[in-house]
Amino acid sequence: MKSFTTVTSIAAPLPEADVDTDIIFPARFLLLLDREGLGRHLFHERRRPAEGAPPFVLDTPPYDRAEILVTGPNFGTGSSREQAVWALADFGIRVVIAPRFGEIFFSNCFRNGLLPIVLGEAEHGAVMRAAEAGEKVSVDLEAQRIVLADGAAIGFAIDSYRRRALLLGLDEIGAILADDAADIAAFEARQKAATPWLHLSREQLSHFDDLRTSEA
Amino acid sequence: MSALTLYDKVWRQHVVKSYEDGSDLIYIDRHLVQEVSSPQAFAGLVAQNRTIRRPDAHVSVADHAVPTRHRDRPLPDGLAARQVSRLESNAERFGIPYIPMNDRRHGIVHVIGPELGFTLPGATLVCGDSHTCTHGAFGALAFGIGSSECECIFATQTLRQKKQKRMRVMLDGALPAGVTVKDIILALIGEIGTGGGNGHAIEFAGSAVRALSMEARMTLCNMSIEAGSRVGMVAPDETTFAYLKGRPLAPSGADWDAAVAHWRSLATDADAVFDREVRLDVSALSPRISWGTTPEENLPITGRVPDPAAESDPSRRARIARSLAYMGLEPGKPLAEIPIDRVFIGSCTNSRIEDLRLAAKVVAGRQVAANVAAIVVPGSAGVRLQAEAEGLDAVFRAAGFEWRDSGCSMCVAMNDDRLSPGERCASTSNRNFEGRQGQGGRTHLMSPAMAAAAAISGRLTDVRTLS
Numbered sequence: 001m002k003s004f005t006t007v008t009s010i011a012a013p014l015p016e017a018d019v020d021t022d023i024i025f026p027a028r029f030l031l032l033l034d035r036e037g038l039g040r041h042l043f044h045e046r047r048r049p050a051e052g053a054p055p056f057v058l059d060t061p062p063y064d065r066a067e068i069l070v071t072g073p074n075f076g077t078g079s080s081r082e083q084a085v086w087a088l089a090d091f092g093i094r095v096v097i098a099p100r101f102g103e104i105f106f107s108n109c110f111r112n113g114l115l116p117i118v119l120g121e122a123e124h125g126a127v128m129r130a131a132e133a134g135e136k137v138s139v140d141l142e143a144q145r146i147v148l149a150d151g152a153a154i155g156f157a158i159d160s161y162r163r164r165a166l167l168l169g170l171d172e173i174g175a176i177l178a179d180d181a182a183d184i185a186a187f188e189a190r191q192k193a194a195t196p197w198l199h200l201s202r203e204q205l206s207h208f209d210d211l212r213t214s215e216a
Numbered sequence: 217m218s219a220l221t222l223y224d225k226v227w228r229q230h231v232v233k234s235y236e237d238g239s240d241l242i243y244i245d246r247h248l249v250q251e252v253s254s255p256q257a258f259a260g261l262v263a264q265n266r267t268i269r270r271p272d273a274h275v276s277v278a279d280h281a282v283p284t285r286h287r288d289r290p291l292p293d294g295l296a297a298r299q300v301s302r303l304e305s306n307a308e309r310f311g312i313p314y315i316p317m318n319d320r321r322h323g324i325v326h327v328i329g330p331e332l333g334f335t336l337p338g339a340t341l342v343c344g345d346s347h348t349c350t351h352g353a354f355g356a357l358a359f360g361i362g363s364s365e366c367e368c369i370f371a372t373q374t375l376r377q378k379k380q381k382r383m384r385v386m387l388d389g390a391l392p393a394g395v396t397v398k399d400i401i402l403a404l405i406g407e408i409g410t411g412g413g414n415g416h417a418i419e420f421a422g423s424a425v426r427a428l429s430m431e432a433r434m435t436l437c438n439m440s441i442e443a444g445s446r447v448g449m450v451a452p453d454e455t456t457f458a459y460l461k462g463r464p465l466a467p468s469g470a471d472w473d474a475a476v477a478h479w480r481s482l483a484t485d486a487d488a489v490f491d492r493e494v495r496l497d498v499s500a501l502s503p504r505i506s507w508g509t510t511p512e513e514n515l516p517i518t519g520r521v522p523d524p525a526a527e528s529d530p531s532r533r534a535r536i537a538r539s540l541a542y543m544g545l546e547p548g549k550p551l552a553e554i555p556i557d558r559v560f561i562g563s564c565t566n567s568r569i570e571d572l573r574l575a576a577k578v579v580a581g582r583q584v585a586a587n588v589a590a591i592v593v594p595g596s597a598g599v600r601l602q603a604e605a606e607g608l609d610a611v612f613r614a615a616g617f618e619w620r621d622s623g624c625s626m627c628v629a630m631n632d633d634r635l636s637p638g639e640r641c642a643s644t645s646n647r648n649f650e651g652r653q654g655q656g657g658r659t660h661l662m663s664p665a666m667a668a669a670a671a672i673s674g675r676l677t678d679v680r681t682l683s
């Protein structure tokens with residue numbers, strides 16, 4: 001995973017609540033099998049406005065090069081589709097700032113080098129104003145700090161493990177396999193003794209033996 | 217240790233190890249795999265040359281992209297066919313069961329997990345799908361995850377997680393006639409908002425929950441995610457055990473007795489403390505419908521389309537105006553006067569046998585309005601066969617409904633079942649987001665009985681005025 005340290009960029013303002021995963025990445029593009037190149041479907045409908053309507057913020061220079069997105073409460077609410085995060089990352093977004101996030105979206109971000117930041121109302125308002133003014137915003141993960149063009153610094157909270165994982169670009173699966181394999185095996189042995197029904201028997205699994213041949 | 221909740225107990229029984237930062241490595245017992253979130257996870261395994269740790273812990277099925285008619289023909293060439301066959305070949309390669317679309321066990325992941333007895337009380341269960349919270353109805357700790365987390369489950373059977381806060385939703389009182397569990401969950405979301413459960417694992421408790429069938433409990437837990445919570449649970453009881461007994465993957469013989477004894481011990485201790493408590497008296501509820509583009513924007517059917525001008529908070533006012541513009545609704549119009557074009561009875565929220573019985577009861581002896589195209593999509597082949605044995609398909613067909621094969625269908629519009637721009641649909645699904653049922657489509661969420669009533673009258677309708 002790409003590691004994350006500091007991002008300095010103008011920030012695209014999207015001052016809207018409840019921007020859900022269907023808006024971020026419409027379901028029909030979920031048929032694609034890749035995780036690369038999905039940026040072209042990011043906010044697909046919004047980026048094709050009706051005639052005469054203004055273009056979407058991410059198509060309005062200079063925001064088309066923004067690496068930071070500032071948005072309203074409940075961003076990423078809805079589906080678990082990681083495509084929403086892949087598409088943002090592919091477009092070039094590295095940081096999303098909102099008062100609150102959809103939970104699955106929030107945790108998906110960390111697995112893809114994207115930093116979601118939750119801010120309180122006043123701080124969020126200050127960053128949104130900077131975004132709307134087209135000013136540069138600097139996000140420093142090491143220091144857990146956002147610095148605005150006027151020098152104002154805004155601290156943000158982040159889970160210590162997730163912070164470290166982002167800073168290092170950690171391969172979590174590799175880490176679990178390397179460090180925790182013995183604990184997992186011991187857990188399985190204990191569980192098999194205590195609650196054996198959680199491990200399906202060969203006899204139970206034979207329920208699936210006819211899968212290749214059956215018809216409804 | 218002090219008194220524990222259901223969530224605490226199941227969590228604690230699955231801690232492989234605890235880290236210094238307060239997170240735990242949680243063991244995952246069950247993983248449901250579908251075609252949309254899995255291809256990238258399998259590809260990750262292949263790229264890293266990793267294997268599946270426990271093939272017996274996974275079951276795979278294609279539900280989102282499959283068509284719901286003409287299943288006797290091969291899938292037409294295209295993205296959907298490619299996605300479905302990719303799941304089949306991945307399952308074959310990694311040695312996990314794959315249920316084909318014409319199998320008697322086929323269906324939406326959240327419908328077939330319980331049907332198989334794959335979903336069990338006290339188990340941890342995940343799926344790359346946000347509505348995995350459905351399985352919490354059994355007292356399982358079940359939650360939706362992203363593709364990267366699916367890959368982690370395949371390789372390690374664990375996830376590093378931090379415990380959520382605990383929230384209890386107490387539901388008491390008796391449901392009035394014509395009001396269903398869908399109206400309860402819509403009312404709850406209307407009250408606490410789509411972010412109301414954020415950071416919390418919900419437990420649904422109280423006399424009204426005890427009185428619910430397993431099907432109804434699944435509808436309740438299914439929409440926990442629409443209340444902002446990844447987890448919604450109900451303590452297992454006699455209703456749970458009766459549902460599970462004899463299911464193919466449920467324990468049997470001496471294992472069954474031991475399991476039931478264990479499951480009984482999972483209930484929240486009497487003096488356990490929750491971080492947040494919400495109460496709702498269900499005896500005061502009416503049938504509800506959504507009018508906007510988030511599930512929280514819902515009202516009793518007796519109400520009127522809200523007026524943004526009456527809202528003092530500017531961002532809320534803008535939100536309402538935006539929703540009304542998308543939905544093509546005028547402020548002040550009685551909800552029960554809104555004409556519809558389509559009806560969808562289906563989805564992992566409301567496609568089980570009880571849902572179809574409820575809808576069929578409303579439909580029986582009546583005709584779908586001339587301006588409406590209506591479909592019923594059973595959640596699984598099992599539900600479809602049961603409904604056909606009861607003659608429900610004949611009731612729906614005689615009224616003018618189309619009777620389809622199992623799948624997600626018009627809940628997510630990844631197959632041919634979708635709204636055209638501007639079309640308005642009475643839907644039993646769980647999300648009314650912009651474009652959810654097709655680009656430009658307009659969704660009104662409601663119960664199966666209310667959707668059936670709308671089909672008959674051709675407009676949003678209070679089902680209580682039909683009978």
Ligand code: SF4
Binds near residue numbers: 279280324326565623
């Ligand atoms: S029916 Fe709808 S909500 Fe349920 S799993 Fe399928 S797409 Fe998701």
